[in-house]
Amino acid sequence: MVRRDELLAYLHGLLETARFRDYAPNGLQVEGTATITKLVSGVTASRALVEAAVAAGADALLVHHGYFWQGEDPCVVGIKKARLAPLLAHDINLFAYHLPLDAHEIYGNNAQLAVQLDLIVTGRFGPEPALAMCGELSVPLSLAAFARRIEHALARPPLCVNGGEHLIRRVGWCTGAAQKYLEAAAALGLDAYISGEISEHTVHAARELGIHFFAAGHHATERYGVAALGQHVAQRYAIEHLHIDLDNPA
Ligand SMILES: [Zn+2]
Structure with missing residues:
Protein backbone atom coordinates (compact mmCIF):
# COMPACT_ATOMS: atom_id res chain seq x y z
CA MET A 1 0.00 0.00 0.00
CA VAL A 2 0.99 3.64 -0.36
CA ARG A 3 -0.03 6.66 1.66
CA ARG A 4 -2.11 9.12 -0.28
CA ASP A 5 0.21 11.99 0.62
CA GLU A 6 3.28 10.08 -0.51
CA LEU A 7 1.70 9.24 -3.87
CA LEU A 8 0.60 12.85 -4.31
CA ALA A 9 4.09 14.18 -3.60
CA TYR A 10 5.64 11.64 -5.95
CA LEU A 11 3.27 12.50 -8.81
CA HIS A 12 3.77 16.23 -8.21
CA GLY A 13 7.54 15.81 -8.66
CA LEU A 14 7.42 13.28 -11.47
CA LEU A 15 4.98 15.29 -13.60
CA GLU A 16 6.48 18.68 -12.68
CA THR A 17 3.00 20.07 -12.17
CA ALA A 18 4.33 23.46 -11.00
CA ARG A 19 5.60 24.16 -14.55
CA PHE A 20 2.12 24.31 -16.00
CA ARG A 21 -0.61 26.95 -16.03
CA ASP A 22 -3.60 24.75 -16.62
CA TYR A 23 -7.37 24.93 -17.13
CA ALA A 24 -8.07 22.73 -14.11
CA PRO A 25 -6.27 21.90 -10.86
CA ASN A 26 -3.62 19.19 -11.16
CA GLY A 27 -3.19 16.76 -8.29
CA LEU A 28 -5.62 15.57 -5.64
CA GLN A 29 -9.04 16.89 -6.67
CA VAL A 30 -11.12 14.81 -4.25
CA GLU A 31 -9.74 13.46 -1.00
CA GLY A 32 -10.45 9.87 -0.05
CA THR A 33 -8.88 7.25 2.18
CA ALA A 34 -5.38 7.95 3.58
CA THR A 35 -3.88 4.70 2.28
CA ILE A 36 -4.18 3.24 -1.20
CA THR A 37 -3.98 -0.39 -2.23
CA LYS A 38 -5.97 -0.39 -5.49
CA LEU A 39 -5.69 2.21 -8.23
CA VAL A 40 -8.01 2.52 -11.22
CA SER A 41 -6.96 4.69 -14.17
CA GLY A 42 -9.04 6.06 -17.03
CA VAL A 43 -9.13 9.01 -19.42
CA THR A 44 -12.09 10.97 -18.02
CA ALA A 45 -13.71 10.99 -14.57
CA SER A 46 -17.17 10.51 -16.05
CA ARG A 47 -19.95 9.05 -13.94
CA ALA A 48 -19.50 5.72 -15.72
CA LEU A 49 -15.78 5.61 -14.84
CA VAL A 50 -16.47 6.56 -11.22
CA GLU A 51 -19.05 3.77 -10.98
CA ALA A 52 -16.62 1.32 -12.56
CA ALA A 53 -13.98 2.35 -10.00
CA VAL A 54 -16.47 1.77 -7.17
CA ALA A 55 -17.34 -1.65 -8.61
CA ALA A 56 -13.64 -2.52 -8.87
CA GLY A 57 -13.10 -1.67 -5.19
CA ALA A 58 -10.65 1.15 -5.98
CA ASP A 59 -9.45 3.54 -3.33
CA ALA A 60 -7.92 5.89 -5.86
CA LEU A 61 -8.89 6.96 -9.38
CA LEU A 62 -6.24 8.48 -11.66
CA VAL A 63 -7.47 10.42 -14.70
CA HIS A 64 -6.38 12.83 -17.42
CA HIS A 65 -9.66 14.77 -17.47
CA GLY A 66 -10.83 15.53 -13.94
CA TYR A 67 -13.17 18.21 -12.64
CA PHE A 68 -13.34 21.95 -11.81
CA TRP A 69 -12.49 23.31 -15.28
CA GLN A 70 -11.94 27.02 -15.77
CA GLY A 71 -15.16 28.77 -16.66
CA GLU A 72 -17.54 25.97 -15.65
CA ASP A 73 -20.29 26.45 -13.07
CA PRO A 74 -18.54 25.61 -9.77
CA CYS A 75 -21.72 24.53 -7.98
CA VAL A 76 -22.01 20.87 -7.01
CA VAL A 77 -25.34 20.22 -8.68
CA GLY A 78 -26.71 17.94 -11.43
CA ILE A 79 -24.20 15.67 -13.17
CA LYS A 80 -21.35 17.07 -11.07
CA LYS A 81 -23.09 16.00 -7.86
CA ALA A 82 -23.82 12.58 -9.36
CA ARG A 83 -20.12 12.13 -10.22
CA LEU A 84 -18.80 13.34 -6.86
CA ALA A 85 -21.30 11.54 -4.62
CA PRO A 86 -20.02 7.97 -5.21
CA LEU A 87 -16.39 9.11 -4.84
CA LEU A 88 -17.14 10.67 -1.46
CA ALA A 89 -19.45 7.85 -0.34
CA HIS A 90 -16.74 5.24 -1.05
CA ASP A 91 -13.80 7.33 0.18
CA ILE A 92 -12.08 7.19 -3.25
CA ASN A 93 -9.25 9.64 -3.96
CA LEU A 94 -9.39 11.39 -7.31
CA PHE A 95 -6.03 12.34 -8.83
CA ALA A 96 -6.22 14.33 -12.07
CA TYR A 97 -3.35 15.49 -14.30
CA HIS A 98 -4.08 17.42 -17.48
CA LEU A 99 -1.26 19.27 -19.28
CA PRO A 100 1.49 17.68 -17.13
CA LEU A 101 0.29 14.30 -18.36
CA ASP A 102 0.23 15.43 -22.00
CA ALA A 103 3.81 16.60 -21.68
CA HIS A 104 5.69 14.01 -19.65
CA GLU A 105 8.79 12.61 -21.34
CA ILE A 106 7.92 8.93 -20.69
CA TYR A 107 4.36 8.56 -19.36
CA GLY A 108 2.89 11.53 -21.26
CA GLU A 222 -5.22 10.04 -24.78
CA ARG A 223 -5.75 6.53 -23.41
CA TYR A 224 -2.10 5.57 -23.26
CA GLY A 225 -0.57 8.19 -20.96
CA VAL A 226 -2.77 7.63 -17.95
CA ALA A 227 -2.56 3.84 -18.39
CA ALA A 228 1.24 3.96 -18.49
CA LEU A 229 1.39 6.27 -15.47
CA GLY A 230 -0.99 4.05 -13.50
CA GLN A 231 1.09 1.00 -14.30
CA HIS A 232 4.27 2.81 -13.29
CA VAL A 233 3.04 3.92 -9.86
CA ALA A 234 1.48 0.50 -9.24
CA GLN A 235 4.86 -1.11 -9.87
CA ARG A 236 6.73 1.44 -7.79
CA TYR A 237 4.50 1.02 -4.73
CA ALA A 238 3.45 -2.60 -5.28
CA ILE A 239 -0.25 -1.74 -5.42
CA GLU A 240 -2.94 -3.12 -7.70
CA HIS A 241 -3.75 -1.22 -10.89
CA LEU A 242 -6.62 -1.59 -13.34
CA HIS A 243 -6.93 0.59 -16.44
CA ILE A 244 -10.56 0.96 -17.50
CA ASP A 245 -11.09 2.08 -21.09
CA LEU A 246 -14.69 3.19 -21.62
CA ASP A 247 -15.41 3.59 -25.30
CA ASN A 248 -15.80 7.16 -26.51
CA PRO A 249 -16.34 7.92 -30.21
CA ALA A 250 -15.07 11.52 -29.89
ZN1 LIG B 1 -7.81 15.82 -23.44
Missing part, protein backbone atom coordinates in the same frame (compact mmCIF):
# COMPACT_ATOMS: atom_id res chain seq x y z
CA ASN A 109 0.11 11.13 -23.81
CA ASN A 110 2.35 12.37 -26.60
CA ALA A 111 5.29 10.16 -25.65
CA GLN A 112 2.99 7.15 -25.38
CA LEU A 113 1.27 7.90 -28.70
CA ALA A 114 4.72 7.82 -30.29
CA VAL A 115 5.17 4.30 -28.92
CA GLN A 116 1.79 3.18 -30.30
CA LEU A 117 2.50 4.63 -33.76
CA ASP A 118 6.16 3.62 -33.87
CA LEU A 119 7.38 7.20 -34.28
CA ILE A 120 10.98 8.13 -33.53
CA VAL A 121 10.83 11.26 -31.35
CA THR A 122 13.22 14.01 -32.45
CA GLY A 123 11.91 17.08 -30.60
CA ARG A 124 9.06 19.22 -29.35
CA PHE A 125 7.29 22.33 -30.56
CA GLY A 126 4.59 24.78 -29.58
CA PRO A 127 4.46 27.45 -26.88
CA GLU A 128 6.43 26.74 -23.68
CA PRO A 129 6.15 24.43 -21.88
CA ALA A 130 6.01 22.67 -25.27
CA LEU A 131 3.50 19.82 -25.42
CA ALA A 132 3.56 18.85 -29.10
CA MET A 133 6.19 16.43 -30.34
CA CYS A 134 7.81 15.87 -33.70
CA GLY A 135 9.56 12.85 -35.03
CA GLU A 136 10.15 10.53 -37.94
CA LEU A 137 8.96 7.33 -39.50
CA SER A 138 11.73 4.85 -40.17
CA VAL A 139 10.26 4.28 -43.65
CA PRO A 140 8.25 6.96 -45.50
CA LEU A 141 4.57 6.07 -45.91
CA SER A 142 1.73 7.23 -48.13
CA LEU A 143 -1.24 8.97 -46.53
CA ALA A 144 -3.31 5.78 -46.87
CA ALA A 145 -0.60 3.56 -45.39
CA PHE A 146 -0.06 5.85 -42.41
CA ALA A 147 -3.85 6.05 -41.88
CA ARG A 148 -3.91 2.23 -41.74
CA ARG A 149 -1.12 2.25 -39.16
CA ILE A 150 -3.09 4.70 -37.00
CA GLU A 151 -6.27 2.66 -37.37
CA HIS A 152 -4.47 -0.54 -36.44
CA ALA A 153 -2.77 1.02 -33.39
CA LEU A 154 -5.78 2.90 -32.00
CA ALA A 155 -8.52 0.48 -33.13
CA ARG A 156 -10.31 3.37 -34.79
CA PRO A 157 -10.02 4.82 -38.31
CA PRO A 158 -8.68 8.40 -38.28
CA LEU A 159 -10.29 11.20 -40.25
CA CYS A 160 -7.68 12.11 -42.89
CA VAL A 161 -7.14 15.38 -44.73
CA ASN A 162 -4.92 15.12 -47.79
CA GLY A 163 -2.41 17.97 -47.81
CA GLY A 164 -0.70 17.07 -51.09
CA GLU A 165 1.03 14.34 -53.04
CA HIS A 166 4.05 13.97 -50.73
CA LEU A 167 4.92 10.88 -48.70
CA ILE A 168 5.03 11.09 -44.91
CA ARG A 169 8.39 10.94 -43.18
CA ARG A 170 8.47 13.79 -40.63
CA VAL A 171 5.44 13.93 -38.36
CA GLY A 172 4.15 16.23 -35.61
CA TRP A 173 1.54 15.26 -33.05
CA CYS A 174 -0.29 16.50 -29.99
CA THR A 175 -3.10 14.44 -28.47
CA GLY A 176 -6.62 15.58 -27.61
CA ALA A 177 -7.86 18.99 -28.70
CA ALA A 178 -4.65 20.37 -30.22
CA GLN A 179 -5.47 21.02 -33.87
CA LYS A 180 -4.35 24.60 -33.15
CA TYR A 181 -0.71 23.55 -33.59
CA LEU A 182 -1.24 22.60 -37.25
CA GLU A 183 0.29 25.84 -38.54
CA ALA A 184 3.32 25.47 -36.29
CA ALA A 185 3.77 21.93 -37.61
CA ALA A 186 3.59 23.20 -41.20
CA ALA A 187 6.08 25.98 -40.40
CA LEU A 188 8.55 23.30 -39.29
CA GLY A 189 8.18 21.66 -42.70
CA LEU A 190 6.58 18.50 -41.28
CA ASP A 191 4.78 16.22 -43.73
CA ALA A 192 1.86 15.40 -41.45
CA TYR A 193 0.26 16.41 -38.16
CA ILE A 194 -1.87 14.26 -35.87
CA SER A 195 -4.24 15.38 -33.14
CA GLY A 196 -7.45 14.10 -31.61
CA GLU A 197 -10.11 16.50 -32.81
CA ILE A 198 -10.90 18.41 -35.98
CA SER A 199 -12.96 21.49 -36.89
CA GLU A 200 -14.30 22.48 -40.28
CA HIS A 201 -11.71 25.21 -40.81
CA THR A 202 -8.81 22.81 -40.12
CA VAL A 203 -9.56 20.92 -43.36
CA HIS A 204 -8.99 24.06 -45.42
CA ALA A 205 -5.93 25.05 -43.42
CA ALA A 206 -4.25 21.66 -43.92
CA ARG A 207 -4.92 21.70 -47.68
CA GLU A 208 -3.66 25.26 -48.03
CA LEU A 209 -0.60 24.71 -45.82
CA GLY A 210 0.28 21.53 -47.75
CA ILE A 211 0.41 19.26 -44.71
CA HIS A 212 -1.53 16.03 -44.16
CA PHE A 213 -3.77 16.10 -41.09
CA PHE A 214 -5.12 13.14 -39.11
CA ALA A 215 -7.83 13.50 -36.48
CA ALA A 216 -7.37 10.25 -34.61
CA GLY A 217 -9.85 10.83 -31.77
CA HIS A 218 -9.51 12.81 -28.54
CA HIS A 219 -10.15 9.79 -26.34
CA ALA A 220 -8.26 7.34 -28.54
CA THR A 221 -5.10 9.46 -28.55
Whole structure:
Protein backbone atom coordinates (compact mmCIF):
# COMPACT_ATOMS: atom_id res chain seq x y z
CA MET A 1 0.00 0.00 0.00
CA VAL A 2 0.99 3.64 -0.36
CA ARG A 3 -0.03 6.66 1.66
CA ARG A 4 -2.11 9.12 -0.28
CA ASP A 5 0.21 11.99 0.62
CA GLU A 6 3.28 10.08 -0.51
CA LEU A 7 1.70 9.24 -3.87
CA LEU A 8 0.60 12.85 -4.31
CA ALA A 9 4.09 14.18 -3.60
CA TYR A 10 5.64 11.64 -5.95
CA LEU A 11 3.27 12.50 -8.81
CA HIS A 12 3.77 16.23 -8.21
CA GLY A 13 7.54 15.81 -8.66
CA LEU A 14 7.42 13.28 -11.47
CA LEU A 15 4.98 15.29 -13.60
CA GLU A 16 6.48 18.68 -12.68
CA THR A 17 3.00 20.07 -12.17
CA ALA A 18 4.33 23.46 -11.00
CA ARG A 19 5.60 24.16 -14.55
CA PHE A 20 2.12 24.31 -16.00
CA ARG A 21 -0.61 26.95 -16.03
CA ASP A 22 -3.60 24.75 -16.62
CA TYR A 23 -7.37 24.93 -17.13
CA ALA A 24 -8.07 22.73 -14.11
CA PRO A 25 -6.27 21.90 -10.86
CA ASN A 26 -3.62 19.19 -11.16
CA GLY A 27 -3.19 16.76 -8.29
CA LEU A 28 -5.62 15.57 -5.64
CA GLN A 29 -9.04 16.89 -6.67
CA VAL A 30 -11.12 14.81 -4.25
CA GLU A 31 -9.74 13.46 -1.00
CA GLY A 32 -10.45 9.87 -0.05
CA THR A 33 -8.88 7.25 2.18
CA ALA A 34 -5.38 7.95 3.58
CA THR A 35 -3.88 4.70 2.28
CA ILE A 36 -4.18 3.24 -1.20
CA THR A 37 -3.98 -0.39 -2.23
CA LYS A 38 -5.97 -0.39 -5.49
CA LEU A 39 -5.69 2.21 -8.23
CA VAL A 40 -8.01 2.52 -11.22
CA SER A 41 -6.96 4.69 -14.17
CA GLY A 42 -9.04 6.06 -17.03
CA VAL A 43 -9.13 9.01 -19.42
CA THR A 44 -12.09 10.97 -18.02
CA ALA A 45 -13.71 10.99 -14.57
CA SER A 46 -17.17 10.51 -16.05
CA ARG A 47 -19.95 9.05 -13.94
CA ALA A 48 -19.50 5.72 -15.72
CA LEU A 49 -15.78 5.61 -14.84
CA VAL A 50 -16.47 6.56 -11.22
CA GLU A 51 -19.05 3.77 -10.98
CA ALA A 52 -16.62 1.32 -12.56
CA ALA A 53 -13.98 2.35 -10.00
CA VAL A 54 -16.47 1.77 -7.17
CA ALA A 55 -17.34 -1.65 -8.61
CA ALA A 56 -13.64 -2.52 -8.87
CA GLY A 57 -13.10 -1.67 -5.19
CA ALA A 58 -10.65 1.15 -5.98
CA ASP A 59 -9.45 3.54 -3.33
CA ALA A 60 -7.92 5.89 -5.86
CA LEU A 61 -8.89 6.96 -9.38
CA LEU A 62 -6.24 8.48 -11.66
CA VAL A 63 -7.47 10.42 -14.70
CA HIS A 64 -6.38 12.83 -17.42
CA HIS A 65 -9.66 14.77 -17.47
CA GLY A 66 -10.83 15.53 -13.94
CA TYR A 67 -13.17 18.21 -12.64
CA PHE A 68 -13.34 21.95 -11.81
CA TRP A 69 -12.49 23.31 -15.28
CA GLN A 70 -11.94 27.02 -15.77
CA GLY A 71 -15.16 28.77 -16.66
CA GLU A 72 -17.54 25.97 -15.65
CA ASP A 73 -20.29 26.45 -13.07
CA PRO A 74 -18.54 25.61 -9.77
CA CYS A 75 -21.72 24.53 -7.98
CA VAL A 76 -22.01 20.87 -7.01
CA VAL A 77 -25.34 20.22 -8.68
CA GLY A 78 -26.71 17.94 -11.43
CA ILE A 79 -24.20 15.67 -13.17
CA LYS A 80 -21.35 17.07 -11.07
CA LYS A 81 -23.09 16.00 -7.86
CA ALA A 82 -23.82 12.58 -9.36
CA ARG A 83 -20.12 12.13 -10.22
CA LEU A 84 -18.80 13.34 -6.86
CA ALA A 85 -21.30 11.54 -4.62
CA PRO A 86 -20.02 7.97 -5.21
CA LEU A 87 -16.39 9.11 -4.84
CA LEU A 88 -17.14 10.67 -1.46
CA ALA A 89 -19.45 7.85 -0.34
CA HIS A 90 -16.74 5.24 -1.05
CA ASP A 91 -13.80 7.33 0.18
CA ILE A 92 -12.08 7.19 -3.25
CA ASN A 93 -9.25 9.64 -3.96
CA LEU A 94 -9.39 11.39 -7.31
CA PHE A 95 -6.03 12.34 -8.83
CA ALA A 96 -6.22 14.33 -12.07
CA TYR A 97 -3.35 15.49 -14.30
CA HIS A 98 -4.08 17.42 -17.48
CA LEU A 99 -1.26 19.27 -19.28
CA PRO A 100 1.49 17.68 -17.13
CA LEU A 101 0.29 14.30 -18.36
CA ASP A 102 0.23 15.43 -22.00
CA ALA A 103 3.81 16.60 -21.68
CA HIS A 104 5.69 14.01 -19.65
CA GLU A 105 8.79 12.61 -21.34
CA ILE A 106 7.92 8.93 -20.69
CA TYR A 107 4.36 8.56 -19.36
CA GLY A 108 2.89 11.53 -21.26
CA ASN A 109 0.11 11.13 -23.81
CA ASN A 110 2.35 12.37 -26.60
CA ALA A 111 5.29 10.16 -25.65
CA GLN A 112 2.99 7.15 -25.38
CA LEU A 113 1.27 7.90 -28.70
CA ALA A 114 4.72 7.82 -30.29
CA VAL A 115 5.17 4.30 -28.92
CA GLN A 116 1.79 3.18 -30.30
CA LEU A 117 2.50 4.63 -33.76
CA ASP A 118 6.16 3.62 -33.87
CA LEU A 119 7.38 7.20 -34.28
CA ILE A 120 10.98 8.13 -33.53
CA VAL A 121 10.83 11.26 -31.35
CA THR A 122 13.22 14.01 -32.45
CA GLY A 123 11.91 17.08 -30.60
CA ARG A 124 9.06 19.22 -29.35
CA PHE A 125 7.29 22.33 -30.56
CA GLY A 126 4.59 24.78 -29.58
CA PRO A 127 4.46 27.45 -26.88
CA GLU A 128 6.43 26.74 -23.68
CA PRO A 129 6.15 24.43 -21.88
CA ALA A 130 6.01 22.67 -25.27
CA LEU A 131 3.50 19.82 -25.42
CA ALA A 132 3.56 18.85 -29.10
CA MET A 133 6.19 16.43 -30.34
CA CYS A 134 7.81 15.87 -33.70
CA GLY A 135 9.56 12.85 -35.03
CA GLU A 136 10.15 10.53 -37.94
CA LEU A 137 8.96 7.33 -39.50
CA SER A 138 11.73 4.85 -40.17
CA VAL A 139 10.26 4.28 -43.65
CA PRO A 140 8.25 6.96 -45.50
CA LEU A 141 4.57 6.07 -45.91
CA SER A 142 1.73 7.23 -48.13
CA LEU A 143 -1.24 8.97 -46.53
CA ALA A 144 -3.31 5.78 -46.87
CA ALA A 145 -0.60 3.56 -45.39
CA PHE A 146 -0.06 5.85 -42.41
CA ALA A 147 -3.85 6.05 -41.88
CA ARG A 148 -3.91 2.23 -41.74
CA ARG A 149 -1.12 2.25 -39.16
CA ILE A 150 -3.09 4.70 -37.00
CA GLU A 151 -6.27 2.66 -37.37
CA HIS A 152 -4.47 -0.54 -36.44
CA ALA A 153 -2.77 1.02 -33.39
CA LEU A 154 -5.78 2.90 -32.00
CA ALA A 155 -8.52 0.48 -33.13
CA ARG A 156 -10.31 3.37 -34.79
CA PRO A 157 -10.02 4.82 -38.31
CA PRO A 158 -8.68 8.40 -38.28
CA LEU A 159 -10.29 11.20 -40.25
CA CYS A 160 -7.68 12.11 -42.89
CA VAL A 161 -7.14 15.38 -44.73
CA ASN A 162 -4.92 15.12 -47.79
CA GLY A 163 -2.41 17.97 -47.81
CA GLY A 164 -0.70 17.07 -51.09
CA GLU A 165 1.03 14.34 -53.04
CA HIS A 166 4.05 13.97 -50.73
CA LEU A 167 4.92 10.88 -48.70
CA ILE A 168 5.03 11.09 -44.91
CA ARG A 169 8.39 10.94 -43.18
CA ARG A 170 8.47 13.79 -40.63
CA VAL A 171 5.44 13.93 -38.36
CA GLY A 172 4.15 16.23 -35.61
CA TRP A 173 1.54 15.26 -33.05
CA CYS A 174 -0.29 16.50 -29.99
CA THR A 175 -3.10 14.44 -28.47
CA GLY A 176 -6.62 15.58 -27.61
CA ALA A 177 -7.86 18.99 -28.70
CA ALA A 178 -4.65 20.37 -30.22
CA GLN A 179 -5.47 21.02 -33.87
CA LYS A 180 -4.35 24.60 -33.15
CA TYR A 181 -0.71 23.55 -33.59
CA LEU A 182 -1.24 22.60 -37.25
CA GLU A 183 0.29 25.84 -38.54
CA ALA A 184 3.32 25.47 -36.29
CA ALA A 185 3.77 21.93 -37.61
CA ALA A 186 3.59 23.20 -41.20
CA ALA A 187 6.08 25.98 -40.40
CA LEU A 188 8.55 23.30 -39.29
CA GLY A 189 8.18 21.66 -42.70
CA LEU A 190 6.58 18.50 -41.28
CA ASP A 191 4.78 16.22 -43.73
CA ALA A 192 1.86 15.40 -41.45
CA TYR A 193 0.26 16.41 -38.16
CA ILE A 194 -1.87 14.26 -35.87
CA SER A 195 -4.24 15.38 -33.14
CA GLY A 196 -7.45 14.10 -31.61
CA GLU A 197 -10.11 16.50 -32.81
CA ILE A 198 -10.90 18.41 -35.98
CA SER A 199 -12.96 21.49 -36.89
CA GLU A 200 -14.30 22.48 -40.28
CA HIS A 201 -11.71 25.21 -40.81
CA THR A 202 -8.81 22.81 -40.12
CA VAL A 203 -9.56 20.92 -43.36
CA HIS A 204 -8.99 24.06 -45.42
CA ALA A 205 -5.93 25.05 -43.42
CA ALA A 206 -4.25 21.66 -43.92
CA ARG A 207 -4.92 21.70 -47.68
CA GLU A 208 -3.66 25.26 -48.03
CA LEU A 209 -0.60 24.71 -45.82
CA GLY A 210 0.28 21.53 -47.75
CA ILE A 211 0.41 19.26 -44.71
CA HIS A 212 -1.53 16.03 -44.16
CA PHE A 213 -3.77 16.10 -41.09
CA PHE A 214 -5.12 13.14 -39.11
CA ALA A 215 -7.83 13.50 -36.48
CA ALA A 216 -7.37 10.25 -34.61
CA GLY A 217 -9.85 10.83 -31.77
CA HIS A 218 -9.51 12.81 -28.54
CA HIS A 219 -10.15 9.79 -26.34
CA ALA A 220 -8.26 7.34 -28.54
CA THR A 221 -5.10 9.46 -28.55
CA GLU A 222 -5.22 10.04 -24.78
CA ARG A 223 -5.75 6.53 -23.41
CA TYR A 224 -2.10 5.57 -23.26
CA GLY A 225 -0.57 8.19 -20.96
CA VAL A 226 -2.77 7.63 -17.95
CA ALA A 227 -2.56 3.84 -18.39
CA ALA A 228 1.24 3.96 -18.49
CA LEU A 229 1.39 6.27 -15.47
CA GLY A 230 -0.99 4.05 -13.50
CA GLN A 231 1.09 1.00 -14.30
CA HIS A 232 4.27 2.81 -13.29
CA VAL A 233 3.04 3.92 -9.86
CA ALA A 234 1.48 0.50 -9.24
CA GLN A 235 4.86 -1.11 -9.87
CA ARG A 236 6.73 1.44 -7.79
CA TYR A 237 4.50 1.02 -4.73
CA ALA A 238 3.45 -2.60 -5.28
CA ILE A 239 -0.25 -1.74 -5.42
CA GLU A 240 -2.94 -3.12 -7.70
CA HIS A 241 -3.75 -1.22 -10.89
CA LEU A 242 -6.62 -1.59 -13.34
CA HIS A 243 -6.93 0.59 -16.44
CA ILE A 244 -10.56 0.96 -17.50
CA ASP A 245 -11.09 2.08 -21.09
CA LEU A 246 -14.69 3.19 -21.62
CA ASP A 247 -15.41 3.59 -25.30
CA ASN A 248 -15.80 7.16 -26.51
CA PRO A 249 -16.34 7.92 -30.21
CA ALA A 250 -15.07 11.52 -29.89
ZN1 LIG B 1 -7.81 15.82 -23.44
